[in-house]
């Protein structure tokens with residue numbers, strides 16, 4: 001029997017609902033339960049794939065090729081459970097489905113309405129593919145009271161009735177602000193937010209209260225009284241130095257016990273939190289420090305590189321070092337002499353990206369790393385630009401470039417129009433195809449060259465990694481570049497798509513067409529990130 005936990009937010013956005021959901025998932029796992037997490041997003045985009053990272057942060061890609069909300073990345077990093085397309089729904093996707101059914105005439109002349117058609121579709125999504133797991137955690141995007149979230153709130157209210165007594169609970173995350181002038185914590189916004197929920201028939205079972213100050217018993221009592229929640233179920237959530245200490249903090253505040261109590265389940269045994277205690281110990285007691293420059297395009301918004309940032313932290317956890325990241329807009333390297341500022345870093349990473357702006361700066365960063373023997377990690381666009389750099393300056397194709405930006409005499413990176421999926425089916429595209437959902441997306445296998453650096457790092461020669469790109473390094477240049485000293489150490493199984501390049505004569509220079517950061521976890525750091533940070537540590541000892 002699958003039990004449902006609905007997680008809503010109130011007062012303001014950005015309180016850490018995703019982190020709360022992911023941490024609760026991890027705590028339930030630490031008690032031996034199986035979990036799955038889902039995100040219900042009220043916005044009208046079909047998926048976040050076409051949104052700028054500045055709008056909604058990074059687009060997280062699943063093995064089955066879904067472009068999803070970045071909270072799904074938190075879910076995977078905290079629980080290790082791989083997300084699927086069926087774990088993220090948006091209003092846009094629901095309306096798209098309903099409207100195409102309506103156009104086909106499937107509603108047999110009926111009027112199509114938010115209740116029941118939209119709410120039924122939301123419920124169907126929440127109930128699909130339960131796979132016999134113990135707990136399904138459903139996080140509702142947005143804030144209680146939002147107009148666009150209303151059908152979702154109504155759907156989870158109905159669902160709690162449909163599921164029957166004891167099968168679901170509501171957890172509500174709110175803000176308890178501190179008014180410095182009054183020297184007081186204020187519970188009124190929480191009271192109002194809960195009143196909003198109760199007015200639509202949702203009574204939270206547990207209140208989680210974000211606060212910058214400890215919440216005194218008197219205020220807890222007040223919220224319990226006014227929000228109709230037992231006092232022990234008012235859980236304080238204070239700021240913490242690392243997101244990976246959040247599961248243990250929530251446990252100390254009694255969150256997992258309250259959840260089990262609300263379901264009438266036994267809770268006397270303590271959960272096994274050793275995995276999280278070990279991670280915290282490694283973060284809090286580093287044995288050294290390194291600095292890595294991330295040369296990108298959306299460096300003003302940290303959420304745009306969420307998984308990347310976390311994977312770098314995981315590389316630090318693996319090596320027991322603190323990693324300082326310098327986020328640098330690649331455009332700055334298009335000015336003469338600016339590149340010298342990279343002299344002081346221990347490693348350079350050029351992440352994925354789209355569009356021409358700043359790409360010459362990325363090429364300059366790759367060249368600097370190659371010539372100065374500084375560890376270089378190129379991811380997706382970062383690999384493509386390193387390949388263009390090698391073509392220009394190692395193989396002598398001065399006019400090499402990517403057709404993503406303009407036509408080139410030497411299109412070392414080009415639009416891919418056909419490729420084979422893992423199940424053997426062939427995907428085809430043209431330059432006219434829609435932009436939404438049409439990239440090479442999701443998990444694809446790659447075969448690594450025996451004896452290469454990447455084969456040594458992975459400890460195997462068959463890998464599967466997640467992709468999200470439209471362009472590829474042109475296989476027609478492989479031989480020419482190999483002659484110039486670039487090793488194509490990873491290829492698609494049919495040998496047509498270059499997946500990895502490396503420079504055998506360099507301490508650590510690797511470019512990958514895929515996004516390894518999406519699969520890294522604090523308790524299982526991705527081997528490429530662990531090795532890259534290790535190379536940065538080695539570099540730091542040289543200077």
Ligand code: GLN
Nearest residue numbers: 352353380381469470471
């Ligand atoms: N813009 C490049 C492409 O579409 C790289 C994409 C990426 O870095 N994710 O191929």
